[in-house]
Amino acid sequence: MAVQDIDRPDVSGTPPKMAAICEQAQAALEDCAAGFLRIRTDDNTMSSVEVRGTVERREDWSNGIFQNGRYFIFFIRPEKGRHYNPDDTKVTVELSSSSYKTGKFRKYTGPPARCIDRIRAWIATEVKGYYADRGFGEVPGLPD
Numbered sequence: 001m002a003v004q005d006i007d008r009p010d011v012s013g014t015p016p017k018m019a020a021i022c023e024q025a026q027a028a029l030e031d032c033a034a035g036f037l038r039i040r041t042d043d044n045t046m047s048s049v050e051v052r053g054t055v056e057r058r059e060d061w062s063n064g065i066f067q068n069g070r071y072f073i074f075f076i077r078p079e080k081g082r083h084y085n086p087d088d089t090k091v092t093v094e095l096s097s098s099s100y101k102t103g104k105f106r107k108y109t110g111p112p113a114r115c116i117d118r119i120r121a122w123i124a125t126e127v128k129g130y131y132a133d134r135g136f137g138e139v140p141g142l143p144d
Contacts, residue, residue: 033123037053
């Protein structure tokens, strides 16, 4: 049996189970003012949605390396490590990895829309802090 390619969007033509949540996250976070943002879903080991990004633009990363910026990696997974069922009303969001320059994020379990709202609010706070540190005023495109 061959090992599945971890970057494949589907396996044998079957779309990922959490594709609807991924699309919801893409729609909600597309204008969140993050410098770099990538959202994808995967079913290889367990259904999940990955939200990966940085506060700065790609050009501002030291040595052009993602982890040298104010980066963050969120995962939205089924509640309590279960297999994803579209009828479930709760998922868990957690900040898997981040720069030492970013703030903390408390793991949260709730409806997918609320989890995405929490990610959006956290990103907005980080972007505001980044621009405030540099002496800029208002940041366009941020939610209140």
